[in-house]
Amino acid sequence: MASRSLDPNLVHARMERMYRPQRLIYDLTRKWYLLGRDRLVDSIAARPGERVLEIGCGTGRNLVRLGRRCPGVLLCGVEPARSMLERAERQLAGAGLTQRARLVYGTAETIEPMRDFGVDGFDHVLASYCLSIIDDPLPALERALAALVPGGTLYVVDFGSMERLPGRAAAAMRAWLARFGVRHRPEVREALRRRAGAGEGRLEEAEIARAYAEILRFSRNLCAGA
Ligand SMILES: C[S@@+](CC[C@H](N)C(=O)[O-])C[C@H]1O[C@@H](n2cnc3c(N)ncnc32)[C@H](O)[C@@H]1O
Numbered sequence: 001m002a003s004r005s006l007d008p009n010l011v012h013a014r015m016e017r018m019y020r021p022q023r024l025i026y027d028l029t030r031k032w033y034l035l036g037r038d039r040l041v042d043s044i045a046a047r048p049g050e051r052v053l054e055i056g057c058g059t060g061r062n063l064v065r066l067g068r069r070c071p072g073v074l075l076c077g078v079e080p081a082r083s084m085l086e087r088a089e090r091q092l093a094g095a096g097l098t099q100r101a102r103l104v105y106g107t108a109e110t111i112e113p114m115r116d117f118g119v120d121g122f123d124h125v126l127a128s129y130c131l132s133i134i135d136d137p138l139p140a141l142e143r144a145l146a147a148l149v150p151g152g153t154l155y156v157v158d159f160g161s162m163e164r165l166p167g168r169a170a171a172a173m174r175a176w177l178a179r180f181g182v183r184h185r186p187e188v189r190e191a192l193r194r195r196a197g198a199g200e201g202r203l204e205e206a207e208i209a210r211a212y213a214e215i216l217r218f219s220r221n222l223c224a225g226a
Pocket of ligand 1: 019037056057059061062079080084106128130134140
């Protein structure tokens with residue numbers, strides 16, 4: 001059977017089912033437990049003319065935050081839940097950012113920068129609490145890396161191993177996340193470590209709140225083998 005994350009129609013249906021009822025309260029409620037998003041988004045030093053892609057951009061709150069701080073940056077997002085995408089469109093419009101925003105109804109596993117956004121690649125790609133909800137996050141990770149221009153950076157913030165939280169708290173949190181098909185994905189960090197080890201780029205790792213969450217920053221080399 002095909003993996004759920006590789007069948008875009010199933011992803012669209014599953015995400016729409018999950019997020020449609022929450023789209024209006026999403027930003028308020030997630031503020032308290034999607035830790036590290038603002039820290040990571042605010043660390044993206046995007047210059048005018050550069051291009052940013054967020055995979056799984058949800059309501060667009062990260063793109064709006066980035067767009068307000070970084071003038072002249074192209075803000076792109078891909079999102080499989082139609083209702084979240086519509087919310088992102090409205091939020092970007094409300095912030096006066098429509099002119100430099102491009103949103104696509106799709107999945108991270110299938111993005112093609114030129115076909116979907118009319119650009120040959122991205123200087124910055126963000127995955128904020130997105131890879132942990134994808135059944136097999138590695139194809140999405142591969143696409144995100146392939147979408148980077150040489151010298152570009154991938155930024156990941158997501159749930160961590162929680163191994164340094166008190167046992168009961170970690171178990172309760174893991175059980176709650178599992179209800180939504182969300183879990184820590186150590187394979188993402190391992191894949192990036194392998195690439196860094198192979199000399200393809202530089203990886204920085206940071207832990208948030210006793211491994212509740214983690215931040216990964218992978219900067220692709222300017223030229224192959226550099
Ligand atoms: C927890 S939300 C995070 C939203 C946003 N990035 C944020 O930080 O608020 C996860 C998002 O990933 C999206 N998503 C799920 N599967 C995806 C896939 N295969 N490709 C791209 N996005 C996906 C969901 O629809 C949802 O909007």
